[in-house]
Amino acid sequence: MNSRAHADPPPTPAPQSARSITWTRRKRALGRTWRTYRRSKMGMTGLIILVLIIGMAVFAPLLASSEGLSAAKATGGVLDPPSQHPPLGTDDLGRSMWTLTVWGSRISLLVGFAATILSMVIGSIIGIVAGYYGGWSDRLLMRVTDWFLVIPFLPLAIVLASILGRSLFVIIFVIGVTSWPGTSRVVRSQALTVKTRPYVERARALGASDWHLITRHVLPNVFPLIFANTILVVAVAILSETTLSFLGLGDPLQVSWGTILENAFTGGAATINAWWWLVPPGLAIVLIVLAFTMCGYALDEILNPRIRRRGIVGAVTGRVEDGSEASP
Amino acid sequence: MGARRYLLSKVLQALLTLVFILAFNFFLFRVIPGNPAQILARNKLLPKEAVEELERDFGLKESLPRQFQLYVADTFSGNFGISYTFRVPVRQAIAERIWPTVLLVGVSTILSTVLGLLIGIYGAWKRGSAFDLSSLGFALVTYSMPEFWLGILLLIAFAGGVGVFPSLFPTGGIETPGADYTGLAHYTDVLNHMFLPALTLALAYIGEYALIVRSSLLDVMGEDYVTTARAKGLREGLVLRRHVVPNAMLPTVTLAALNLGFIVSGAITVETVFSWPGLGLLSYEALRAPDYPLLQGLFLLFSGAVIVANLIADIVYGYLDPRVREA
Numbered sequence: 001m002n003s004r005a006h007a008d009p010p011p012t013p014a015p016q017s018a019r020s021i022t023w024t025r026r027k028r029a030l031g032r033t034w035r036t037y038r039r040s041k042m043g044m045t046g047l048i049i050l051v052l053i054i055g056m057a058v059f060a061p062l063l064a065s066s067e068g069l070s071a072a073k074a075t076g077g078v079l080d081p082p083s084q085h086p087p088l089g090t091d092d093l094g095r096s097m098w099t100l101t102v103w104g105s106r107i108s109l110l111v112g113f114a115a116t117i118l119s120m121v122i123g124s125i126i127g128i129v130a131g132y133y134g135g136w137s138d139r140l141l142m143r144v145t146d147w148f149l150v151i152p153f154l155p156l157a158i159v160l161a162s163i164l165g166r167s168l169f170v171i172i173f174v175i176g177v178t179s180w181p182g183t184s185r186v187v188r189s190q191a192l193t194v195k196t197r198p199y200v201e202r203a204r205a206l207g208a209s210d211w212h213l214i215t216r217h218v219l220p221n222v223f224p225l226i227f228a229n230t231i232l233v234v235a236v237a238i239l240s241e242t243t244l245s246f247l248g249l250g251d252p253l254q255v256s257w258g259t260i261l262e263n264a265f266t267g268g269a270a271t272i273n274a275w276w277w278l279v280p281p282g283l284a285i286v287l288i289v290l291a292f293t294m295c296g297y298a299l300d301e302i303l304n305p306r307i308r309r310r311g312i313v314g315a316v317t318g319r320v321e322d323g324s325e326a327s328p
Numbered sequence: 329m330g331a332r333r334y335l336l337s338k339v340l341q342a343l344l345t346l347v348f349i350l351a352f353n354f355f356l357f358r359v360i361p362g363n364p365a366q367i368l369a370r371n372k373l374l375p376k377e378a379v380e381e382l383e384r385d386f387g388l389k390e391s392l393p394r395q396f397q398l399y400v401a402d403t404f405s406g407n408f409g410i411s412y413t414f415r416v417p418v419r420q421a422i423a424e425r426i427w428p429t430v431l432l433v434g435v436s437t438i439l440s441t442v443l444g445l446l447i448g449i450y451g452a453w454k455r456g457s458a459f460d461l462s463s464l465g466f467a468l469v470t471y472s473m474p475e476f477w478l479g480i481l482l483l484i485a486f487a488g489g490v491g492v493f494p495s496l497f498p499t500g501g502i503e504t505p506g507a508d509y510t511g512l513a514h515y516t517d518v519l520n521h522m523f524l525p526a527l528t529l530a531l532a533y534i535g536e537y538a539l540i541v542r543s544s545l546l547d548v549m550g551e552d553y554v555t556t557a558r559a560k561g562l563r564e565g566l567v568l569r570r571h572v573v574p575n576a577m578l579p580t581v582t583l584a585a586l587n588l589g590f591i592v593s594g595a596i597t598v599e600t601v602f603s604w605p606g607l608g609l610l611s612y613e614a615l616r617a618p619d620y621p622l623l624q625g626l627f628l629l630f631s632g633a634v635i636v637a638n639l640i641a642d643i644v645y646g647y648l649d650p651r652v653r654e655a
Contacts, residue, residue, distance in 0.1 A: 150638060155593070156631075269480070271499070278484075285474060
């Protein structure tokens with residue numbers, strides 16, 4: 001026992017626990033970020049579109065009855081062009097395009113978010129382990145990351161999905177396990193710098209375990225970056241879902257924007273000039289991907305001013321400039 | 329000294345990646361439970377001889393390491409098995425389709441690189457102008473767009489003929505069926521068929537190139553030697569041509585190679601939309617069947633092509649920028 005423990009601590013007005021201090025500090029940091037973010041025109045535009053589309057997915061039952069999804073209960077004629085009713089026209093089964101697009105947002109967003117979470121978990125673990133431990137595990141993990149970066153996404157996804165079968169879960173899994181390399185690179189580079197900061201060294205000198213250092217010091221510092229990256233990955237995941245579904249690898253029983261496009265294509269929308277069968281889901285995809293990308297960029301600029309990225313590819317794949325090459 | 333070691337290490341890395349792809353491919357098709365090889369051989373409807381033949385083909389009775397050995401030997405001798413759908417060796421099915429894809433991807437890559445370069449340079453030069461802002465917007469929107477969706481819309485507008493648009497271009501294929509053009513007429517026919525798919529792929533990637541070139545140019549413009557050049561009294565155009573653009577080209581080289589992987593993905597869907605008889609459409613057909621030997625061969629080919637492209641980019645980069653070699 002330390003003899004100093006016997007001495008009474010000086011009476012302070014409101015003794016705060018370490019945890020509550022951390023939380024106040026984090027809340028303040030969050031507030032600062034938000035104030036900066038609000039000034040970004042691009043970020044706010046993206047956020048507004050995002051809120052509208054997520055609202056559409058959440059309140060889908062209020063916007064269109066789910067009965068309209070079943071061909072047996074469809075009310076419209078076959079391939080009606082847009083008119084007063086139905087507003088966006090109908091598909092080959094007489095289902096309203098409005099209903100399909102509204103309800104399709106749920107599956108598209110679900111796949112986007114779920115795949116992103118999977119990719120984030122894999123990417124973060126690999127990035128933190130590589131950056132924190134360094135040495136041979138770093139070299140090995142980064143080599144594997146490079147391999148996955150090189151394999152062209154769509155051929156790999158096609159092979160995986162055709163072996164594993166057609167289902168929503170497979171789509172999520174396939175996108176998740178193919179889109180993590182960018183994240184792991186970004187996380188690794190951040191973990192490398194956090195590791196060498198004096199307070200981490202001090203904690204280590206005080207006998208903190210690796211687990212403690214990673215969860216209490218490295219992770220909280222890497223997290224903002226993971227978050228900004230997440231937003232960009234969601235955009236990619238939604239686009240990937242669209243492509244995979246278009247190729248016929250989606251779940252045939254679920255309506256997503258991708259499967260609507262697949263039906264339109266295989267149903268010959270191009271040859272019968274049924275543009276209204278393609279435009280609503282396609283525009284929805286463009287809007288949501290645009291919104292996520294804009295938010296991601298705006299956030300990235302705030303949280304990550306030091307690591308400059310080369311355009312969209314750089315932002316997505318995490319091909320970042322070395323700190324040594326960065327100009328002041 | 330530095331140069332040779334750089335080259336050697338890059339080649340070695342590419343070979344390692346190739347080995348990884350081979351092992352990964354083997355793992356996908358042979359090792360994970362419910363893999364195609366197993367499922368095929370367990371099909372109860374197959375006659376006994378067929379099952380035995382399959383087992384012999386895939387070497388299913390052998391141990392896994394031995395199977396891997398056979399598979400590697402097969403792969404290097406170009407033996408990928410027989411395509412289920414086309415009933416010809418996979419190698420032949422791929423060889424018949426390879427040139428249309430090379431043509432399409434080549435033309436659209438050149439188009440998008442050159443146009444992206446020009447747009448990016450001009451945008452960076454007139455930073456903040458209406459042109460710059462609208463090219464940024466264009467880049468963001470095309471990035472957010474599925475290529476095949478853009479393709480179908482172009483198809484409807486310019487091939488189907490909607491409203492004021494007459495039917496300008498053929499709806500698909502690589503040549504007019506049954507026309508048997510020769511010489512110049514054949515080339516114009518192919519060009520006419522290629523216009524829309526190449527335009528789609530080019531549009532999808534111009535914005536990205538423009539963005540990369542722009543940001544890389546802006547970086548270089550902040551360098552001291554550019555300020556020096558300006559202080560010497562050089563005209564702005566000359567500063568740009570002599571001092572900025574050559575140095576800003578470096579990242580573009582890497583990007584062109586990196587992008588090949590994305591363009592391959594784009595080619596799969598765009599070729600499907602325009603029935604362009606290349607490897608992309610072949611992948612779609614193989615996946616719809618599903619034709620596993622063909623899928624496997626295509627996967628290896630695409631991955632191999634991207635690895636080689638990356639290697640070439642690394643070498644070119646090292647040649648252009650000596651700092652990379654020395655590092």
